[in-house]
Amino acid sequence: MQWSPLARRECRTVLTSKGAWILTALIVLWGFRPTYTGWNAIGQNITIGYIQTGVNVLLPIGVLLLTYQSLIGERTTGSIKFLIALPLKRTHIILGKTIGRFAGLAATVGVAVLLLTGIGVFEHGAFAIRPFVGVVLATVLLLAALVSLGVLLSTAVKSTVSAAGIVVGYILVTLFWNTVVSKVYTVVTEVPVNPYDAPASGPLFFALRLTPDGAYNVLTNWILGVGNSADQFRAVYTKLKPGHGVNAFVVEAAFESGTAPWYLHPALSIGILAGWIVVPLVLSRRIFNTGDVL
Amino acid sequence: MSSDAPVIETNGLTKQYGDVRAVDSLDLAIEAGDVYGFLGPNGAGKSTTIGLLLDYLRPTAGTVRVFGTDPQRDPVEIHNRTGVLPDRFGLYEGRSARQHVSFVTETKRVDDDPEALLDRVGLADAIDDDAGEFSKGMEQRLALAMALVGDPDLLVLDEPFTGLDPHGVRRVREIVHEENERGATVFFSSHVLGQVELVCDRVGVLHQGRLVADGTVDELRAAAGTDDDAVIEDVFVELTDARIDAGGESQ
Numbered sequence: 292m293q294w295s296p297l298a299r300r301e302c303r304t305v306l307t308s309k310g311a312w313i314l315t316a317l318i319v320l321w322g323f324r325p326t327y328t329g330w331n332a333i334g335q336n337i338t339i340g341y342i343q344t345g346v347n348v349l350l351p352i353g354v355l356l357l358t359y360q361s362l363i364g365e366r367t368t369g370s371i372k373f374l375i376a377l378p379l380k381r382t383h384i385i386l387g388k389t390i391g392r393f394a395g396l397a398a399t400v401g402v403a404v405l406l407l408t409g410i411g412v413f414e415h416g417a418f419a420i421r422p423f424v425g426v427v428l429a430t431v432l433l434l435a436a437l438v439s440l441g442v443l444l445s446t447a448v449k450s451t452v453s454a455a456g457i458v459v460g461y462i463l464v465t466l467f468w469n470t471v472v473s474k475v476y477t478v479v480t481e482v483p484v485n486p487y488d489a490p491a492s493g494p495l496f497f498a499l500r501l502t503p504d505g506a507y508n509v510l511t512n513w514i515l516g517v518g519n520s521a522d523q524f525r526a527v528y529t530k531l532k533p534g535h536g537v538n539a540f541v542v543e544a545a546f547e548s549g550t551a552p553w554y555l556h557p558a559l560s561i562g563i564l565a566g567w568i569v570v571p572l573v574l575s576r577r578i579f580n581t582g583d584v585l
Numbered sequence: 586m587s588s589d590a591p592v593i594e595t596n597g598l599t600k601q602y603g604d605v606r607a608v609d610s611l612d613l614a615i616e617a618g619d620v621y622g623f624l625g626p627n628g629a630g631k632s633t634t635i636g637l638l639l640d641y642l643r644p645t646a647g648t649v650r651v652f653g654t655d656p657q658r659d660p661v662e663i664h665n666r667t668g669v670l671p672d673r674f675g676l677y678e679g680r681s682a683r684q685h686v687s688f689v690t691e692t693k694r695v696d697d698d699p700e701a702l703l704d705r706v707g708l709a710d711a712i713d714d715d716a717g718e719f720s721k722g723m724e725q726r727l728a729l730a731m732a733l734v735g736d737p738d739l740l741v742l743d744e745p746f747t748g749l750d751p752h753g754v755r756r757v758r759e760i761v762h763e764e765n766e767r768g769a770t771v772f773f774s775s776h777v778l779g780q781v782e783l784v785c786d787r788v789g790v791l792h793q794g795r796l797v798a799d800g801t802v803d804e805l806r807a808a809a810g811t812d813d814d815a816v817i818e819d820v821f822v823e824l825t826d827a828r829i830d831a832g833g834e835s836q
Binding site: 293296297299300307365367368369370372373375376377378379380381582583584585 | 636639640643662663665667669671674675676688689691692693728
């Protein structure tokens with residue numbers, strides 16, 4: 292693997308960047324939310340819930356900000372001339388960049404997970420191991436999907452300014468994804484979407500879980516056993532509690548028992564996350580292998 | 586590649602950007618052991634040609650062969666045997682000169698000593714300094730050290746004298762000679778004409794993307810119709826002026 296020195300260098304770039312460690316600190320600070328709702332929802336497994344909370348919003352922002360310059364940055368400064376002159380195929384460069392950045396971010400996010408776990412154990416005692424392992428693996432999938440997306444962005448754009456603009460756009464769109472999907476659904480079907488009483492529509496609920504963080508929430512909610520939804524576990528729990536109304540889209544609240552379409556099964560969110568890993572990688576390779584790199 | 590095949594060979598090589606033809610039907614053949622100077626005014630297409638040789642850029646038409654291989658198909662084989670000092674490059678800020686050279690030795694899987702290479706180019710005192718703080722001349726020396734990793738069979742040096750003081754210029758010349766004596770083929774572009782005459786066995790003159798002359802300096806003098814003792818600058822001006830005149834007439 293002649294690309295392994297490149298991957299090691301990319302990993303070191305992440306590990307020596309302040310941004311990566313600021314992300315670690317923010318995940319811990321944002322994730323640690325010892326609420327009664329969280330405790331009532333999953334008991335001592337609230338420690339695992341902290342991981343979902345910390346990762347859900349901050350990981351997409353942090354990872355994209357730490358990866359969007361990986362290739363366009365080298366193009367802009369001209370250091371890519373050294374990289375291309377090395378005995379590496381262009382595909383190897385994409386691989387080295389992606390795997391190196393992934394490894395570096397996995398290490399820093401891993402520290403955040405360990406810190407949250409330590410705090411959780413100290414505060415609430417032991418938790419169940421299997422869901423913990425499941426949520427950690429889901430987090431690894433989400434991280435890989437976001438790194439893959441960041442490298443694609445860095446490969447496809449012509450300037451760092453455009454890349455930064457797209458990152459901001461992506462973050463805004465995914466942050467308001469529920470609203471975007473609801474509006475589009477209403478325009479297409481002429482059926483209004485009330486998030487407090489959402490229509491039992493398979494396509495609507497499927498669209499809501501198509502973002503990487505949406506799929507991650509579906510998967511981790513399933514692992515935590517709170518319900519089938521792309522919203523965070525506390526909102527899902529509250530929605531399903533009799534007599535409570537929140538603006539969360541939860542399959543069990545919208546569909547009669549056993550009537551939800553098969554493609555809303557939470558396990559399929561693994562496929563969605565895998566798609567977010569593979570498709571951007573394939574596109575990056577295709578774009579980078581075609582035409583000039585300068 | 587057979588032993589007598591050219592190290593670099595282009596046939597009808599063309600690179601077009603919109604309406605601009607940066608390289609126009611270029612036919613080149615650089616033999617093993619040559620020190621070939623690629624001359625031309627700014628914007629003549631020298632760096633574009635080098636970009637096409639190294640697969641930074643893809644040709645619009647024509648073919649490129651380096652060591653008998655297409656750079657697009659087998660960059661690993663070619664780049665394992667090639668050292669490159671690019672033009673208008675950037676270094677990695679926050680990384681030392683040693684780390685820059687080590688990155689190349691690790692990727693090329695050779696055990697060259699970074700200190701020895703950096704000493705050779707005159708950077709012994711700055712081995713562990715942040716390359717992001719280097720002057721232009723120091724950057725150029727570091728890039729040359731990176732190009733020398735693995736005793737390459739081909740050295741491609743794009744404007745190697747840029748930013749160098751007279752000591753640096755002399756050092757580059759000495760290294761070119763040493764590498765050539767070792768057996769390396771050297772292909773370098775420059776518009777510093779005096780240095781080309783001191784270093785090169787053969788010279789190609791590129792003008793407006795076309796090769797207007799190719800041969801030894803004496804052959805170029807003959808082609809330009811200048812005196813036998815004419816300096817390369819006069820030869821160059823004569824050749825490129827003639828080309829401009831020819832172009833003007835044809836229009």
